[in-house]
Amino acid sequence: MNKNKLLKFLGYKLVRFVILILVVAIFSFILLDLSPIDPVNAYLRQAAVSEAQRQILENYFGTNVPLTTKIYHWLLDLIQLNLGTSLIYRAPVIDIIWEKASASIVLMAISWVLSGVLGFVLGVVAGKNKGSWIDKAVKIYCYAIQSAPSFWVGMLVLMVFAVYLGWFPIGFGVPIGVRSTDATFLEWASRLVLPTLTLSLVGLAPIAMYTRNELIQVLSSDYVLFAKSRGEKGWDLIKNHGIRNILLPAVTLQFLSFSELFGGAVLVEQVFSYPGIGQTAVAAGLSSDVPLFLGIVIFSAIFVFVGNLLADLSYYLIDPRIKESEFND
Known part of the structure; x- marks a missing residue:
């Protein structure tokens, strides 16, 4: 197999890889967004806070914006290898992974x-x-x-x-x-x-x-x-x-x-x-x-x-x- 054949094959696989990651990222995000899981409640762990403080957390986690906006910001962060901060470890997700x-x-x-x-x-x-x-x-x-x-x-x-x-x-x-x-x-x-x-x-x-x-x-x-x-x-x-x-x-x-x-x-x-x-x-x-x-x-x-x-x-x-x-x- 010559070099051109190899490059063509790897290019084809790269395109499939990008499509796979996009599809997995979008559908996974949608499923989690439709689930009962709430990042704000998970972060607070049933702690009592005021409505203003909850609003600040909702703005931070982006839970009070439309789904399309959430997906757009999620994909934008994913391209930049920014997967957010873990609520358990209080550290960047990519470092934990x-x-x-x-x-x-x-x-x-x-x-x-x-x-x-x-x-x-x-x-x-x-x-x-x-x-x-x-x-x-x-x-x-x-x-x-x-x-x-x-x-x-x-x-x-x-x-x-x-x-x-x-x-x-x-x-x-x-x-x-x-x-x-x-x-x-x-x-x-x-x-x-x-x-x-x-x-x-x-x-x-x-x-x-x-x-x-x-x-x-x-x-x-x-x-x-x-x-x-x-x-x-x-x-x-x-x-x-x-x-x-x-x-x-x-x-x-x-x-x-x-x-x-x-x-x-x-x-x-x-x-x-x-x-x-x-x-x-x-x-x-x-x-x-x-x-x-x-x-x-x-x-x-x-x-x-x-x-x-x-x-x-x-x-x-x-x-x-x-x-x-x-x-x-």
Whole structure:
């Protein structure tokens, strides 16, 4: 793929990104504006104030202007990367998101890699041994874990490894009473294990089942039967003809799982009291922190878009034989 094709593709994606952010921003703002949530009441927290003081707060939050004016100012601030001030933290929303998202990205990145690698390996092993006890065990696990909510899996992991066995801390990002900047690497890493384990256990099921089914189809194809007639068998056959044909769709599926990964992280962080963007989103919703909640919605849209973009680019990083015309599509 030449440079012009790449620039055209990236320009097309940039236009789609701008449209996506505008649509998400407008509809999210409208839904929150139509909801019973009132930023003024959330800020006052049922404190008694005079009508003049309430009027000042309504002017500050812009709640006493038409909806079209609110949307216009919201989009204007969004272009300037001004997402407002959080009612909970009393700090700029973009600073809060940057701080909390960094912790969540570490959690999600490790979980994403582990779930992808382990899921692909389990899928290959199950597909190669179709009908064996290994295949049946992998299918039972995948069906069971896919039907279980991530927060329920997190509670089981928490009870077994933190409460009963006592191998890991119960939760939080750092020990109680210790500042995040003063925590050691081991103190931080030990509290990252259980949330990462939970997200990995949940995330590997789809990729394992997909890889298994794809490998079974590949092994029953004509060119694999021809390879078997030439004497190829075992893992050499899987390596030469199986993995090459199932790796690309498996990687694509893994990149497309960014939305499920983000949703799972929201619940898992709440279970383990992990100080990430997920727990912050729950706190913003419960406390009616509209600026922070809207900022997290924008961040989640960007996160999912990046995952889809990486999925498209992975085609050409893994298999350059794909036609450039498909890239333009």
